[in-house]
Amino acid sequence: MGWRALGAGALAGALAGLAMPPLYWLPLAVVGVVAFVWLWQTAPGPRSALMRGWAWGTGHFAVGSYWIVEAFFVPPADYAPLGIPIVTGLAVVLGFFPGLAAGVAKWLVGRWPRLDGRYRRVLVLALAWTAAEWMRGHVFTGFPWNPLAHVWAFATPLLQGAALVGVHGLGLLSFLILAAPMLGWRASIAALVALGLGGVAGQLVMVPLPADGPMLRIVQPNTPQAEKFRPQLAGQHLAKLVELSRQPGFDTLAAVIWPETAPPLVIEPGGRALAIMARAVPPDGFLLTGAAFSKNRPEDGVWNSLLAVDRAGAIVATYDKVHLVPLGEYIPFHRQLAPVSGLIGRGSFEEGVSRVTLALEGLPPFSPVICYEVIFPGAVTGPGARPRWLLNITNDAWFGVSSGPFQHLTSARLRSIEEGLPMMRAANTGISAVIDAYGQVVASIGMEQVGVLDHRLPKARDITPYGRWGDLTTLAFGLLLACLLPFRRK
Template identity: 75%
Template sequence: MTLTSWRAAGVAFLAGALAALAMPPLYWLPLAVLGIVAFVWLWDTASGPKSALLRGWAWGTGHFAVGSYWIVEAFFVPPADFALLGPPIVVGLAALLGFFPGMAAGAAKWAAGRWPSLGGRYCRLLLLAVAWTIAEWLRGHVFTGYSWNPLGHVWAFATPLLQGAALFGVYGLGLLTFMILAAPAAGWRASILALIAVGAAGFAGQAAMAPLDTAGGPLVRIVQPNTLQAEKWRPELRAQHMAKLVEMSRRPGFDGLAAVIWPETAPPFIVEPGSAALEYMATAVPPDGYLVTGAARGTRNREDGVWNSLLVINGAGEIVATYDKVHLVPLGEYIPFHKQLAPVAGFIGRGSFEVGESRVTLDLPRLASFSPIICYEVIFPAAVTGPGARPRWLLNVTNDAWFGLSSGPYQHLTSARLRAVEEGLPMLRAANTGVSAVIDAHGRVLAALDMQREGIIDHVIPPAREPTPYGRWGDGTLIALLMFAVAVLVALSRFTGREKTDNSKP
């Protein structure tokens, strides 16, 4: 790997792109091993921090270009006014995100140069793993964050291997994952240890996944209407879309439900208090139950704005609870300073939602308390529950119709599963075109409707587990893991330094 300039960058870009194919839904794990080992070798042979940063940046650009290609699909949804902007925006986003693994490589190279005792084969892997994890955490927080496809997601094909997220969250799982995937770069002994670690983690995870008794929980119905995004907001189809939602809601078994759940922005219009549409929506409310739906919420004063919301509606057509989305997608759901720069905002996009005040936990009769999460919000660890008492379950309403049959919806589902594992709470997911799912508190998918299928899921809300360490302390457990890793790194470096000193004696 004694490559120079553009050759090294090209190899790095290709290695990062191949590693992205280990993410859902493909799970080609050997490519993740190849990609991470190449990352380590490129870092090893870099001449200094700047060279390591540029190689890491090229690796990250390739990785995120493949991992986030599905964003292009949204630009081609009719009327596709900005279709030509799709590819350059995705490439630009990948180049921006590439700086996070680049910064990890550059910082680790600087540290290795400053403290030569960190140059041992095990030290360098642990040093890179710590730097990688810090960079991933920053990627999930800087400029509102983009915590998509963290490294720990490569294990989603085997639920037992996700259980470490209950201890340290997905970022902590990523630190351990980096060490395992990078092990071949340290030799065959490290590779064997990595295989043993994966086996041990699998057995431990399986043992932790005790069966959960679902008897006695509220019975709910998830409706997946499979409405194409190109048709969703056409005025002449509104009545047809609403009739379909109500008909699916009232299918056999309706009278025994505690709630009917519709996906994000299910009604194809802005819902206002006192609207005549609420009376019709109330026909989808089961006896003594609720309709829980994503909706664009407005007020009678249109100047107040519109919110991407979750509404709980009773049989009288009254809105009894509301949650307004807090973490909006920049440039996708809102334009920064859109009110102050109205002409510019109007040119860039089709409008902006207002930002909600705070996350909530809703507690309603006949329905166990839950925290709602709208679409994109589910990708952020330690940010899915409301303040106060712990909810009994999580609800994610989303509309992934924007992204067709790409990998995006499957990766989105994986994020929902990780949040369930981290919090020890079951997750119900209502998606317009899929994937709708019932996920238990261990991240197991108990029932699902695949992409671009119309249907309903009737299921009892699974029970919650006892609070997990990550659910109790959030990123505090990640910090503890990083501190432990640094302590091990210091101990290894001292041992390596003494070993070199002893070997140099006559």
């Protein structure tokens, strides 16, 4: 009771965080979720359940988000003292969502005694958990990092259910499986059988798809973040990108792909840098690069963009990042509160208008996804005709060799599964990868390595249920399980 219950909750949540990529210590996920359910069931009321769930969530997200601290220590590290307090505060805020699930579920069970059965209680809690996890991805611009279903990312067949019900629907099923020991040995055996059947079904679904698309080259320059934007090194960094792009096989490529903000300067239409970048454009193809992009003058705004550059050095297509990182990429109301935003940041990117599907000659239509945008389920494709592949460019150099880049890659894999689309992923310091439509990493460049990755674009699947209907499939799955609640027999 009391502070002991809160301490146990925080410890259990932290242990469950170690089951996430890249460690995958799955038994700790069972321990963490079972402790969450036990603390919830023994809570005397909704308020106590909320506080225990909040403590569990704070411990969980402190472990799952520690890597953000790394960014505060990148030189010149002006805000290094704020790193640990801010990340701790973020864990406290994110912890509210498991707490909300616990409090609401406790209130529902107390309000309607018909729900107060051993199996029904856990199902109510699982449904509340899933609703809170969905909210975490939407409230205050959302931060759906490390949803529960990511504990299965070590076995790709177990992730295939996301094509049906999305990562949150898979998380609902995951909660029930991990919580099964709370319900006795019969439920535990049933959970293991369900897990085995899910793995077999996932493997059967994964029919081999040929990589028969155009040949693409991913460039990973491995530029340290502390050196990336030093003016005296700009020419050197740009020359390195061009040199890597022009390695043998260059003439056979349909496109060269550079990471997020790869050129170490603001790119302007007609600027001198474009003439240098044009040397990285294949004879009959394009350079697809992330860039800090000014459409007129930097004083009028800079966007975090993807640019398609042709052989003549002209920008033929653009995508401006829509979902910016609050306080990382922009200061809210930075134009209205210019003096204040100038004191607390180094400037703000402008927000893009909408996601897009780009169609370029010689390339199947694709939807660009810049960095952090890839963690948002159901929000990675543009309107209109369905793209045939996803392009994810990112710069994870801010976070060193921490768990962050590995967890980021897992999110990218889930988006490919949900949409049934392959993905080409270019990262500055890693992990760059070719991901097929089943979320399998078929080729990659590891962390902090310099290199290029040439690969034909894998084939897309037919549109998946989640790709067609999005979160409605998650809702339908939750309602289907909720229909079991009125039944008395277990």
